[in-house]
Amino acid sequence: MHYLPxxxxxxxxxxxIGFFAKNVKKLIRNIRLGKTVDRSDNSSLRLKNMINIALGxxxxxxxxxxxxxxxxxxxxxxxxxxxVLEIIIDGLFGTHRIFSSLAGFYGFLxxxxxxLAFLVLVSVIVFWIxxxxxxxxxxxxxxxxxxxxxxxxxxxxxxxxxMSLFLVMNATDTHFQQANSGNLISQxxxxxxxxxxxxxxxxxxxxxxxIHIVGILVFxxxxxxSKHLHILLAFPNTYFANINPYGKFSNLKSxxxxxxxxxxxSIDPYAIPVESDTPVxxxxxxxxxxxxxxLDWVQLMNAYTCTECGRCTSVCPAxxxxxxxxxxxxxxxxxxxxxxxxxxxxxxxxxxxxxxNLFTTISNEELWACTSCNACVEECPINIDPLSIIMDMRxxxxxxxxAAPQELNAMMANIENNGAPWQYNQLDRLNWIEE
Amino acid sequence: xNVPIMADMMALDKQPEILFWVGCAGSFDDRAKKITRAFVxxxxxxxxxxxxxxxxxxxxGDHAKRAGNEFLFQMQAITNIEVLNAYNIKKIVTTSPHxxxxxxxxxxxLGGQYEVVHHTEYLxxxxxxxxxxxxxxxxxxxxxxxxxxxxxxxxxxxYEAPRFLIKELGVNLIEMKRNRSNALCCGAGGAQMFxxxxxxxxxxxxxxxxxxxxxxxxxxxxxxxxxxxMMTDGLKSKEKEDVIEVLDVVELIANxxxx
Numbered sequence: 234m235h236y237l238p239x240x241x242x243x244x245x246x247x248x249x250i251g252f253f254a255k256n257v258k259k260l261i262r263n264i265r266l267g268k269t270v271d272r273s274d275n276s277s278l279r280l281k282n283m284i285n286i287a288l289g290x291x292x293x294x295x296x297x298x299x300x301x302x303x304x305x306x307x308x309x310x311x312x313x314x315x316x317v318l319e320i321i322i323d324g325l326f327g328t329h330r331i332f333s334s335l336a337g338f339y340g341f342l343x344x345x346x347x348x349l350a351f352l353v354l355v356s357v358i359v360f361w362i363x364x365x366x367x368x369x370x371x372x373x374x375x376x377x378x379x380x381x382x383x384x385x386x387x388x389x390x391x392x393x394x395x396m397s398l399f400l401v402m403n404a405t406d407t408h409f410q411q412a413n414s415g416n417l418i419s420q421x422x423x424x425x426x427x428x429x430x431x432x433x434x435x436x437x438x439x440x441x442x443x444i445h446i447v448g449i450l451v452f453x454x455x456x457x458x459s460k461h462l463h464i465l466l467a468f469p470n471t472y473f474a475n476i477n478p479y480g481k482f483s484n485l486k487s488x489x490x491x492x493x494x495x496x497x498x499s500i501d502p503y504a505i506p507v508e509s510d511t512p513v514x515x516x517x518x519x520x521x522x523x524x525x526x527x528l529d530w531v532q533l534m535n536a537y538t539c540t541e542c543g544r545c546t547s548v549c550p551a552x553x554x555x556x557x558x559x560x561x562x563x564x565x566x567x568x569x570x571x572x573x574x575x576x577x578x579x580x581x582x583x584x585x586x587x588x589x590n591l592f593t594t595i596s597n598e599e600l601w602a603c604t605s606c607n608a609c610v611e612e613c614p615i616n617i618d619p620l621s622i623i624m625d626m627r628x629x630x631x632x633x634x635x636a637a638p639q640e641l642n643a644m645m646a647n648i649e650n651n652g653a654p655w656q657y658n659q660l661d662r663l664n665w666i667e668e
Numbered sequence: 669x670n671v672p673i674m675a676d677m678m679a680l681d682k683q684p685e686i687l688f689w690v691g692c693a694g695s696f697d698d699r700a701k702k703i704t705r706a707f708v709x710x711x712x713x714x715x716x717x718x719x720x721x722x723x724x725x726x727x728x729g730d731h732a733k734r735a736g737n738e739f740l741f742q743m744q745a746i747t748n749i750e751v752l753n754a755y756n757i758k759k760i761v762t763t764s765p766h767x768x769x770x771x772x773x774x775x776x777x778l779g780g781q782y783e784v785v786h787h788t789e790y791l792x793x794x795x796x797x798x799x800x801x802x803x804x805x806x807x808x809x810x811x812x813x814x815x816x817x818x819x820x821x822x823x824x825x826x827y828e829a830p831r832f833l834i835k836e837l838g839v840n841l842i843e844m845k846r847n848r849s850n851a852l853c854c855g856a857g858g859a860q861m862f863x864x865x866x867x868x869x870x871x872x873x874x875x876x877x878x879x880x881x882x883x884x885x886x887x888x889x890x891x892x893x894x895x896x897x898m899m900t901d902g903l904k905s906k907e908k909e910d911v912i913e914v915l916d917v918v919e920l921i922a923n924x925x926x927x
Contacts, residue, residue: 477773478769478773478823478824478825479822479823479824480769480770480772480773480819480822480823480824481769481773481774481823482733482734482773482774484738484742484774484777484778485738485742488738488739488742489742489778491739492739492742492743492746493746495743496743496746496747496750520738520739521736521738548850548852550852550853550855550872550875550876551866551868551872553852553872553875554865554868554869554870554871554872554874554875555867555868555869555870556865556866556867556868557866557867557868558866598866598867601863601866602865602866602868603858604818604853604855604856604857604858604860604872605734605818605857605858606818606822606853606857606858607818607822607823608818608822608850608852608853610822611822611849611850624734624736627735627736628736628737628738629736630736631735631736631737632736632737632738632739637735637736637737638863640862640863640864641735641859641862641863643862644731644732644735644859644862644863645732645735645737645740648727648729648731648732648740648744649740649743652692652725652726652727652744653692653695653696653726653727654692654727654731654861654862655692655696655697657695657696659723659726660723661695661696662690662695662696662722662723662725663671663673663695663720663722663723664695665690665694665695665701665704665705666669666671668701668705
């Protein structure tokens with residue numbers, strides 16, 4: 234009976250981590266549904282970007298208030314995790330505050346944790362106020378209804394509860410309070426429990442301890458379903474992000490081959506195709522993206538990484554002027570579709586064609602409102618590229634569906650016929666000299 | 669105005685220092701043609717050995733690409749590259765950030781490797797090399813704001829060259845609240861220039877013009893023929909076109925020089 238708590242703890246830990254591992258596997262499987270794209274070049278620059286942008290939060294602090302608060306929560310999250318290590322050891326081996334043998338240094342550690350926990354608590358409350366009282370517009374766009382809105386709030390509540398539990402746990406730990414080392418914040422909470430007998434205090438302390446660790450395990454498993462996945466994916470996402478100038482859009486290789494053939498006078502259009510290594514029944518690459526399979530894996534990772542902060546949407550010229558387009562919604566809808574496909578695979582063992590694709594939720598109107606200005610790409614604190622998805626979907630509309638807006642068809646016909654987007658004669662190209 | 673044509677130069681077995689890529693707007697749009705002429709006047713005054721392709725130039729394909737028509741873009745690109753490579757072109761200067769971006773970033777993979785610079789970068793080089801000296805009298809003390817073209821700024825990180833030129837004029841350069849990497853698009857990019865905007869509450873160029881009006885400028889400077897059109901239209905919608913001018917940076921310089 235003596236070992237019961239240890240066994241219970243070990244079981245909870247195994248279930249928590251095991252379930253998380255299962256979801257990570259699923260996550261990787263889903264991201265791999267995307268097409269290959271080579272991002273193995275320039276690893277030193279990539280590493281530098283990851284260190285600056287993900288670890289160093291360099292783009293986050295461009296908006297000083299939310300950036301600063303985010304840094305506090307982030308630093309708190311990382312450092313307080315050292316405490317989780319102690320909790321795990323204590324839980325598994327039935328010890329109590331195993332690191333306390335470090336004496337003075339332990340006091341310093343816990344003191345730091347307490348201050349951070351307090352700062353995190355305050356920051357998270359400010360975050361909540363920004364969302365719910367100040368109602369900052371980017372949190373209230375139309376895509377932020379239902380789960381996306383609640384998701385953000387759940388995370389804030391989670392953090393509030395976890396931090397409070399940590400402080401209460403310390404406040405009700407009589408020995409810890411008596412040692413009076415490192416109880417920088419909890420000493421002010423302890424008086425709230427004056428008059429409780431030792432037994433009750435112990436129960437509260439144990440209760441806080443258990444709920445704290447169980448809460449952490451639940452939170453860990455909530456990540457996969459939440460926008461909060463960015464705490465993990467921000468790192469690979471910034472590493473594998475596009476490092477070319479933003480203006481450089483990919484040249485479709487499949488198109489290059491065909492164009493070269495069309496422009497090469499030595500090629501006989503009626504020639505029998507040369508035998509190639511590719512099997513006859515392979516489906517040729519689609520032009521542009523109709524579904525998530527036509528996007529590359531970095532674009533799919535982008536979708537899972539998006540934390541729906543809406544900075545992209547708040548700088549999007551189309552969105553600012555009331556158009557349907559919201560770059561954040563593009564990322565959210567892409568993720569929803571990946572999840573839908575993932576569930577389809579879970580159920581059927583492999584993907585069984587359904588009636589849906591990216592166009593089920595992303596409208597042509599959204600896609601055509603984009604000015605390709607790259608403001609969203611520049612703004613994203615973790616280098617997500619909504620523009621690349623918009624462009625790939627436009628390519629599908631134009632090249633596979635011939636579904637460009639009428640005016641653009643006219644513009645393109647002009648380029649084809651007279652080498653300019655307007656109807657001017659190519660031979661008049663030098664008229665400006667005489668005017 | 670002396671405008672050497674590449675084919676003629678080739679016939680004389682001469683090679684220009686730079687090829688001036690005029691672009692479709694610069695060739696055909698009435699407003700943009702003035703920008704083209706201003707740039708050529710400066711090239712002439714600085715005795716730059718340049719050439720244009722003339723009737724052999726064709727659309728860079730940028731707008732087709734942003735509209736999603738990769739086929740048409742690559743047809744245009746590969747045709748242009750054949751011409752440029754046949755003339756053994758090494759360095760291209762262009763007054764359109766759209767041509768600039770696509771020639772610089774998207775042509776290389778298709779076989780077109782050139783040094784591509786925007787005219788504001790090139791003008792800065794001419795000043796640095798002492799080939800032109802800016803006359804500061806004309807615009808001294810004027811309130812001028814600069815609108816960053818997306819395809820020059822965010823797309824290629826060129827923010828300082830146009831500002832350097834404007835400051836050289838001895839003017840009072842005032843920044844809009846959204847500037848450099850935070851600048852708001854004029855609304856023309858991504859092939860929007862050629863279509864009506866989607867349903868919304870406001871036109872993007874009006875929103876951007878309001879940014880400019882807030883700093884109360886006498887002149888709105890820019891470095892892109894499409895931004896020029898959008899900002900001019902924005903001023904018209906605010907009935908300010910008679911009090912505020914929209915000028916390309918190169919026009920400011922040509923005017924200052926009395927060209």
